[in-house]
Amino acid sequence: MKKPMLPMVICIFFFSMTLLAFKTSFLQTQLQASIARGKIVYTARCLTCHQVDGGGVQNMNPPLIKTKWVLGDKSQLIQIILKGSNTGVTIDDIEYHNVMASHKDLSDLQIADVLTYVRNSFGNKAKAVTEAEVKAERAK
Amino acid sequence: MRQLFSKSLYAILMFCVVSLYACANDSNGDSTKKDETNADDVTLKLPSGFRAVVFADNLGGARHLAVNVNGDVYVKLSRLKNGNGIIRLRDTNGDGKAEDISGFGNFPGTGIAIKKGFLYASTDEEVYRFKLDANNNIVNPDKPEKIVTGLLSRHEHEAKAIELDNDGNLYVNIGAYSNSCQMEDRQKGSMGMKPCPILDSAGGIWQFKSDKLNQTYGDGNRYATGLRNVVGLNWNTSTNTLFVMQHGRDQLHDLFPDMYSTKENAELPAECMYELHKGSNCGWPYIYYDQIQHKKILAPEYGGDGRKTAGEDAQDPVVAFPGHLAPNGLLFYTGTQFPEKYKNGAFVVFHGSWNRAPEPQEGYFVVFVPFKNGKPSGNWEVFADGFSGGPEFTASGRAKHRPCGIAQAPDGSIYISDDSKGTIWKISYAGK
Numbered sequence: 001m002k003k004p005m006l007p008m009v010i011c012i013f014f015f016s017m018t019l020l021a022f023k024t025s026f027l028q029t030q031l032q033a034s035i036a037r038g039k040i041v042y043t044a045r046c047l048t049c050h051q052v053d054g055g056g057v058q059n060m061n062p063p064l065i066k067t068k069w070v071l072g073d074k075s076q077l078i079q080i081i082l083k084g085s086n087t088g089v090t091i092d093d094i095e096y097h098n099v100m101a102s103h104k105d106l107s108d109l110q111i112a113d114v115l116t117y118v119r120n121s122f123g124n125k126a127k128a129v130t131e132a133e134v135k136a137e138r139a140k
Numbered sequence: 141m142r143q144l145f146s147k148s149l150y151a152i153l154m155f156c157v158v159s160l161y162a163c164a165n166d167s168n169g170d171s172t173k174k175d176e177t178n179a180d181d182v183t184l185k186l187p188s189g190f191r192a193v194v195f196a197d198n199l200g201g202a203r204h205l206a207v208n209v210n211g212d213v214y215v216k217l218s219r220l221k222n223g224n225g226i227i228r229l230r231d232t233n234g235d236g237k238a239e240d241i242s243g244f245g246n247f248p249g250t251g252i253a254i255k256k257g258f259l260y261a262s263t264d265e266e267v268y269r270f271k272l273d274a275n276n277n278i279v280n281p282d283k284p285e286k287i288v289t290g291l292l293s294r295h296e297h298e299a300k301a302i303e304l305d306n307d308g309n310l311y312v313n314i315g316a317y318s319n320s321c322q323m324e325d326r327q328k329g330s331m332g333m334k335p336c337p338i339l340d341s342a343g344g345i346w347q348f349k350s351d352k353l354n355q356t357y358g359d360g361n362r363y364a365t366g367l368r369n370v371v372g373l374n375w376n377t378s379t380n381t382l383f384v385m386q387h388g389r390d391q392l393h394d395l396f397p398d399m400y401s402t403k404e405n406a407e408l409p410a411e412c413m414y415e416l417h418k419g420s421n422c423g424w425p426y427i428y429y430d431q432i433q434h435k436k437i438l439a440p441e442y443g444g445d446g447r448k449t450a451g452e453d454a455q456d457p458v459v460a461f462p463g464h465l466a467p468n469g470l471l472f473y474t475g476t477q478f479p480e481k482y483k484n485g486a487f488v489v490f491h492g493s494w495n496r497a498p499e500p501q502e503g504y505f506v507v508f509v510p511f512k513n514g515k516p517s518g519n520w521e522v523f524a525d526g527f528s529g530g531p532e533f534t535a536s537g538r539a540k541h542r543p544c545g546i547a548q549a550p551d552g553s554i555y556i557s558d559d560s561k562g563t564i565w566k567i568s569y570a571g572k
Contacts, residue, residue: 044397045328047497048390048394048495049494051497052536053536053538055538057494058542059218084327086295087295088295097296097298098295098296099295099296099325099326101324101327102324
């Protein structure tokens with residue numbers, strides 16, 4: 001008797017699709033959870049200077065909206081949270097001078113969350129920052 | 141052929157649109173009387189009888205300004221515009237607007253003042269002066285004299301606001317390069333350094349000679365200390381003393397969340413006006429003034445809890461305004477154009493807050509404090525409002541204009557500068 005190949009292929013196909021969908025939705029849920037936790041950290045630590053809309057403050061605190069600092073190199077971004085910054089930055093020819101304190105007392109997960117939140121808020125869209133990435137940067 | 145036809149059609153259409161637009165603008169031209177009271181995007185709210193005219197616009201970061209005896213207005217820019225850090229505005233036909241606009245001084249900064257035939261202007265490290273000739277022109281715009289040099293500027297409170305008295309002295313604010321002299325600046329829970337080492341070279345007003353070249357710290361003296369940062373300052377000719385507006389400390393809640401709620405953080409501490417004398421101490425960083433308790437409170441970095449009082453040796457403020465409004469300009473009115481109640485009173489220009497978040501931001505206005513015999517004689521009131529563009533722009537802190545400097549014209553009008561877009565308003569009293 002000939003095995004019914006076609007139904008089996010269809011079965012496997014749908015099964016993998018379901019798995020993939022589950023995986024995507026699982027990652028999506030994870031991302032959303034990280035963003036939600038990150039917002040709490042942002043509100044407690046970042047909001048005063050960078051403001052509710054991430055737009056920063058004229059000549060003092062830089063905006064977090066679509067800048068290379070936020071969307072670019074994760075390593076540099078994580079290091080700013082860990083070490084703070086007292087050099088000032090220039091964005092679109094405007095200098096932002098204020099000192100940023102170190103936030104190394106936050107956990108690796110909290111830093112990953114807040115950066116994931118910032119990279120996915122205020123019109124930003126960039127990959128999540130993981131706890132492992134923060135851990136690696138802290139060890140440097 | 142067809143393409144040519146459609147191109148011509150397009151050209152004709154564009155012509156019509158442009159002509160219509162021009163006509164529309166032209167017809168507006170007849171009614172600019174109304175528009176004169178606005179920068180194109182905001183309308184200032186003033187007490188009855190007062191009128192604001194846009195004297196100049198789009199200058200960029202217009203910080204402080206000074207008016208010469210002939211009415212020329214000099215504006216100091218925080219960023220160079222076409223290579224110039226100072227803009228001269230001259231109203232050649234007396235219509236209340238500047239027609240003759242020119243620039244010089246290839247350095248950015250905040251401070252500017254005119255005294256005894258010299259224009260003084262500062263960078264974040266130096267003070268220069270330019271000689272004015274008998275026709276009220278700058279003698280040598282490319283070669284100012286360097287009066288003060290080598291002042292500290294470290295990424296916080298860098299602006300060197302300046303003022304002169306009538307006895308040959310120059311006063312320079314050297315802001316503290318710190319929020320509250322914590323061991324780690326703006327670090328949650330970090331305690332204060334005691335004594336605060338910043339006070340040796342910053343966090344006060346320094347006094348220099350107005351005519352001696354290349355002075356630095358050793359040539360000047362620390363006239364007043366314990367002032368975190370001063371941007372608005374003015375010599376009061378009725379008391380013959382220097383009055384200053386201090387920018388109070390930030391982030392009580394962020395740094396000490398167990399002691400201060402976000403609401404308390406928004407209101408505290410007061411933005412204080414002080415009358416200075418040689419040797420004045422206003423208490424920063426050890427204390428701050430709480431305008432609700434009417435007390436000098438020990439800063440949490442130095443063991444305070446929001447209630448413990450301290451600073452018995454520190455001066456009390458002359459006026460205490462709500463927190464974080466950022467007073468950037470101060471003027472004691474000596475003109476005769478405004479009604480009697482304004483004589484010798486103080487106009488304070490509030491740049492607007494950022495440190496009230498997550499509570500709504502406030503400020504972006506000019507207030508008036510009546511004075512009698514050198515002391516406040518009544519409550520402060522808002523004099524000019526609407527710079528931000530409306531309550532929603534004030535609340536978000538995304539103000540269209542941020543008022544910064546103030547100066548009085550020979551005819552008794554006042555000028556207000558905006559360092560966001562660089563609008564200069566002239567405010568006059570037209571009568572009832």
